[in-house]
Amino acid sequence: MNSGAQQHYFSSEEGDLANIGSAVRDVNWNAFGHDFLAKSDRGVFSYDHLDRGTAVFFTLVPLPPDHGNFLDLGCGWGPMSLCMAKLAPASKVWAVDVNPRARDLVLRNINIAQLKNIHVETPDNVPSDIQFDLIWSNPPIRIGKDALHELLLRWLPRLSPTGEAWLVVQKNLGSDSLAQWIVENGFDVKRLGSKKGFRVLCVTHRIDITTEPSR
């Protein structure tokens, strides 16, 4: 059913991936003045290059804080995790994806980059008591609106009280309606800007300014 170029969105089974085969590629990019090298493979998102949306994201997003628990939601082969971990070596980065080949590639890429602060997990294996000071995500829009909403309602409430989630979404795949939906679901959203057809959003918990200060 889920054949073709977008099968990676649904490939949470080794059997699916075996049918796709393997063709490992090197991907090089520069972000925040650092050169990165990673391995990618068939069956994962944007397997032979850095995705254009992720590239735009790196040019618009602010530097991460020095430390804290960070989440790369839908990490793919790991460009956002590698970047966060490099920029904030004292942080703990959680690289999460349903696709087992993506997770294996992140483990491989951690070794190449010699980074010690990335934990690669399935969504169900992230300890439930962790709150995230930072979420970076190029979310899987093509899983469909209902599944995407479910995903965001699972992870956005896990932002720490002052945490920020930075999302990159293609404008013609509904970035503005997604921003509106996030607001309707109780969060604040800032539209940071857009470039090359991609919008970067910053999501935070809503601060209730109507609450009377206690005396």
Ligand SMILES: C[S@@+](CC[C@H](N)C(=O)[O-])C[C@H]1O[C@@H](n2cnc3c(N)ncnc32)[C@H](O)[C@@H]1O
């Ligand atoms: C648009 S790709 C982004 C990949 C990577 N962050 C990048 O920038 O290249 C979205 C990723 O979300 C993953 N994904 C899909 N459903 C997911 C879910 N329910 N939980 C976690 N990850 C999921 C897909 O496997 C895919 O790797």
